[in-house]
Each structure stands twice: as C-alpha cells, then as structure tokens.
Amino acid sequence: MWPASWIGLAALVLALLVQPPTALADDARTKALFHELRCVVCQNQSIAESDADVAKDLREIVREQIGAGKTDSQIKTFLVDRYGEFILLKPVLSWHTALLWLAPGLFLIFAFLLLIRRFSSRSVAVDDRLNAQEEQELKSLLKEKP
C-alpha cells in the first residue's frame, strides 16, 4: 500500500519542483510549455534550448496560441496534428504508451512482492547447526591457535 501512495505524493512533489505552478505568471507557463516540446529537427533538444529556426518558429506559435487564450492541451493537440506525437517530449498517457508509463510501478511492485515472498518463506526456524564441512573448517581453525 505505502509504495503506491508514496509514488503519488513524490510525483506531485517532483511535478511541482520541476514545473513552477502556472498561476505564477504567464511567462513561466510559456517557458514550462517550451520545455515539453521537442525541436523536431534537432538531435535531442526542447524548443526552450534550441537556437534552430524551427525552434524559433515553434516558440512563436506557442506564444501566439497562448495569446489567443488556448489551454496547454489545446496547444499540444494543435502541434501534434501538425508535427505528430514526436513533438511531445512528455509522451501522452494512452494504450500505446501504457507500458512505458506503468513500467516503473510494475517493476517496483514486482520487486516488493519478491521481497515479501523471501521474508515470509525464510522466517521459518533457522538451521544454525554446522554441516560436516564447516565442522572440519572449525577444527582446522582451532588447531592454528592453541
């Protein structure tokens, strides 16, 4: 139970850390949006970082759309229609990306299940008697020192 709620809380903490709240200023919202859009001709840059002409054009488009009062998701839809999903640095949550987004949670759950199984199966009484080989080793060790 607790890992799941942890993740939720932590995701919230991080989301707020990484993206300043949109209520702050229009400028912060614009910048945050820049960071979520890929400069489609660059190797691996967002339009916030790139100096390429395409990035400049895209920034201008985003500014216009924000000026026109569009919401973030409307702007994204507009851009995806034009450039494809490739432009979104943060992939949408949908069937074709379900595995991607769920992977961390699934892995974590799997790991904890394994752990629980291990602890429950091993909590039975421990056999701490020495086996024959250990007996032998102990004897030889004892021989070394008087």
Next chain:
Amino acid sequence: MTVELGHMALILAFALAIAQSILPVLGAARGDSRLMATGDVSSVGICLFIGISFAALVWAYATSDFSVVNVWQNSHSLKPMLFKITGTWGNHEGSMLLWVLILAVFAAAVSVFGKSLPEKLRANVQGVQGWMLATFLLFILLTSNPFLRQVAPMEGQDLNPILQDIGLAIHPPMLYLGYVGFSITFAFAIAALMEGRLDAAWARWVRPWALAAWLFLTAGISMGSYWAYYELGWGGWWFWDPVENASLLPWLSGTALLHSALVMEKRDALKIWTVLLAILTFSLSLLGTFLVRSGVLTSVHTFATDPSRGLFILAILALFVGGALFLFVLRANSLQAGGLFAPVSREGALVLNNILLSTAAATVLVGTLYPVLYEAVTSALSPTGEGAKISVGPPFFNLTFGPLMIPLLLAMPLGPLLAWKRGDLLGVAQRLMFVLGAAILAIILAYGFIEGGPILAPLGIGLAVWLILGSLAELWARANFAKTGLSVGLRRLAGLPKTAWSTAGAHLGVGVMLLGIVMVTAYETETVATLKPGESVKINSYEVRFDGLVPANGSNFTGQGANLAILRNGVEVDRALPSKRFYPARQMPTTEAAINAFGPSHLYISVGDVLQDGSVALRIWWKPWVTLIWFGTIIMVLAGFYSLSDRRLRIGLPQQARKPTKADAHAV
C-alpha cells in the same frame, strides 16, 4: 611503417586473445596448473600489443598522416597538438581501440595484482576476459579498423568542433575506465558461476574492482555533464539524452552492486542478487557503449554510425548478455543462500537501496529504448513499413526517476546507522533528531528568505540538508563527543575504519549535489537582451555591459566575441568574452559561452545573433549554486578513492606473513 606495425600488433593481440580464451579455462577444468598459468603471460602480452597498436595510431594523429583514412577523416594539420592527440579517440574506430586497450589493461591488472586469488578462479576470470578481448579485437579488425590506408590527400577533414576541447581528453577515457572496469566484476561473476562457488571471499575480491570502476564512471559522467554544460551553450547540465542515459544505467546498477557486495562480504547474504547485478552492470555498460554505435539511437554522441556494424554489435550483445544470463539461470539455484536478517536492519536498508536503484535503472532503460522499439513494432505492423515516432524526453524522466530517488534519499542517512541483522529504527530515529531539526529549520529559513521559485523547492533544500548532516551522523555517533569529550572523540574519529569515512563522504557528496540541483533548477533566471555597444542589462545584483565586438580567431577557426564587462554596484568585477566560432573545414558554427563564477554560482552568457547596427543578442543565465552539482560528485569520487586505499581491500598485496610467536612454537 609505424601504422603497419600498429595493425600487426593488433592482429598478434587477437591471436594471443584466442589462446587466452581457451588455455586457462581448459587448465581450470583439468586442474592443470601449467595451462592455467598461461593466462598470466598472455594477458600481459595482449596488453603490450594493444598498447603498441594504440601508440601507433596516436603517432599517426600527432604527425597528421593523412594516408591513414581514419586520421584524414577526423584530423586537420592546423589543429592544436592536444586536440590532434585527443582526436585519436574522438571517432568510432579510435574510441573502440581505446576501449579494448582499457579492457586489456584491466585483464593484465588481474594477472599482476591477483596473485593471491585462488588459482582456478583466476584462470576462469582470465578465460572470460580472453573471450571478451578476442571478440572485440575481431570486431575492430573486421568492421572498425583504424589502420586502413589510402593515397594521401593534402588536408584532413578536421574533427567535429564540439569535440575540440579539453573535455575530450578526460571524459571518454574516464567513462571507459568505468564501463570497462565492470568487465572485471562480470568476469568474476561468470567464473564463479562456472565453478559453482560463491562466498564472502569472492565479494571481498570483487568489491574493490567494482568500487574502482564505479568511481571512474562517476567521474566520467560528472565530467561529461560539466563539458556539455559549458560547451553546448545553453547551460543545461543533464539532458536525459539517450547516450547520457546509457552511461547512467551502469552507474545505477553499479551503485546497487557496490551496496549489495557489501552485504555479501559482511553477512554472506544476497549472493545470487550480487552476481546478477555484476552481470547486469557490465551488460548495461556494453549496451551503453554499443547501442550508441549501432545507430538506432539519435543523439549528439552518435558519430560514424554504419549499419554493417549494427548486426555484429547485436550479435556481441546477444552472445555476452544472453550467454551470461543463461549461465546464471542454470547455476543460480545451486548457489547456497547465506545469512538471514530482519526487514529492519542494515541489510534491509541496503535491499531497499537496491530495489529503488534497480527500479530507477529499469525506468531509464525502458524510457530510452521505448521510442526505438515502438517505431520498430509499428513499422512491422504497418502496410507501408513506416513506423510511428514518439519522443520520451526530460519531462518523462523527471516525473518517473525523480519520485524513485526521493525515498532513496530520505532513507540514506538511516542505513549506515542501523545495525546488521536486526536494527532498531526508533533508536536510529532518536539519533537523527538533531539532523531532522536542522532540515526543518532549513526549510523554514528557505521559505522565509528566498523569494520566488517553485513552492516546494524549500522542501528540496531541506532534503539536501537532511542528507548532508545525516551522512555525518554516523561519524558523530561513533566519536561520541558528548560522553567522551573533545580529545577522546577526535581520537576515536581518527581511529574509525576507512569505510565509515568513505560511506559518510559519498553520501555527503550526494547531498551536496542535490543541493546544487535543487538551487539551480528552482531559482535560475534567464534573461534575453539585445544590447548596443555601451548599453547594459541588470541580472540579479550584477550588471552586464556590452563594450563592442572583437575578433576571436584560432588556428583552425574564425570567430567573433562580445566584449563584456560585469559590474556590481557600478564597479567592474569581471570581464567576459562569449563568442561564436566558425570552423571552415567542417562548415560548422559553434557557440562558446562565457562562464563567470561568483562563489558557487555562475553567470552564464552566450551570444546569439549579431545585428546590422552592431548590437548583439545575449542570453544570460544566473545559475545559483550550480557548481555544487559537480563539487558533490568530486566528493563522491574522493570518498571512493579513500575507501580504495583501505589496506583490507588491497587484494594485490601479498598476504602479510604472520610473525611466528611463542604460541606457534608451542602449537608445533
């Protein structure tokens, strides 16, 4: 002639590697000491021959011998000598040769320093290293030979300007020392599986090698981050670029390996898991080195991709990773499980560390490969054969990787304070009360005194303080100043084992790094200004004045710099010269940012367009406390080195002969 000598040496090294692949393993199987001992000779020989080969290539670069195709493609006679030499590994072929040279150096190191290893284990380790050497030498000779000749052209095509930097001298060698260093732990894991023997002694041999590889990898990644920060011109320090991710993957699992090997060494538990981590870490290193080369990932690092190599690379990956995992599945059950422990204990904390680190690694792996696999699958399904493309970028990783780190960091100060086998969480919490208080105080102060920034940023600062002070808590507790007084406490502190100090140091480094990350992420400012000569712009408490354009040329580039003065309260405190360069040989422009340090913070300035009327567009960032990011990693690396100097870890050291005592005489 030198070049042919280098080529010949490489072929000889390959022949020796074939011998090393077979003879020591055969000797170990038959119990033949003479066959097993051949590994000691061949590994040193291979190292020598690859060394000669590498030196020959460096020589060809240093003398600008353009009759060598590789030199012609990647060098220029006007390049400064340092970059001529570092250019040797600034391309696919040369970097492969460096990679395999380091592999050979580590293999020779096992022979030279591993005299105290059990004979059979050593032979099997050398055999596994022989397989790797033979495979990669074959790869170089068949698909990536740097010694091919041509009719010499007059001038070379020059090296990618971004790589003409001191960073290239340090970053790849460091990174490769890290990547390839994990080949040793891999070889030990395979050898242990082959023999079916795995005990705490094995972990004691493996841990220093894992530690050495880890600290080189840490240094390499950190160096690469700093290089990208100052070179790429927009002041990012981590981009979640596929190749960065590829280096982060073995770092995450290698960090997990270090911690689980500790449990295995001290408590003989987590054996199977440790072996699996040793295998996975090197597998991820291979993935990191070669996925980049196969051309399936797009990234700034992808130089000289060639589809014909892709298949060879995939075959190598399948062979080593698949083979190792197959052997693991076959043999893992025969390994005896070791010591028991309660969930709340030092072991338990280290298990939590391992779970979170490996989940983080899995997350990064999935995120990095998902676009590639998605495109492959959709192209296979679509009638036109064209795949759909999606991007997985920084926002995804920040949302998934970040939350995994938070519980890890919160738990970090607790771990070293818990006792082995069964810990007392309440007792530990009591010992950390002061640290918790300090962290809360830091949060309150941050809310009170720092204006602007994200609402939750002060919590990040509090977490960093929790880590920094919490990592010192163990030292504090063990010195026990309150009870023993200052002088005894200090003496106790000096007498602590090196591992206690290095644990504290490494964890402290993480805290310092986190503080830098939080500060710069939350409070950096960016200003874009177009200035005419004589005009200035205000950034925080500083003022940047543009004094006009000046030429900034070099031997193989032309450039233009903006001559800037940085003022504080009207007084000039520093000057800056950010510039734009043009490299004619490659027809490539680059941006050279100016970085002015003020304490741990940076004023980061890069030049944009130069307008007709003589004004320039400047992008100026104020990056508060940004240097702490790299300073933190330096602390981590130093802590690693300190731990490595621990006498108990020095496996190369001959066993100290026990002085015969009177007691011995009696025993005889």
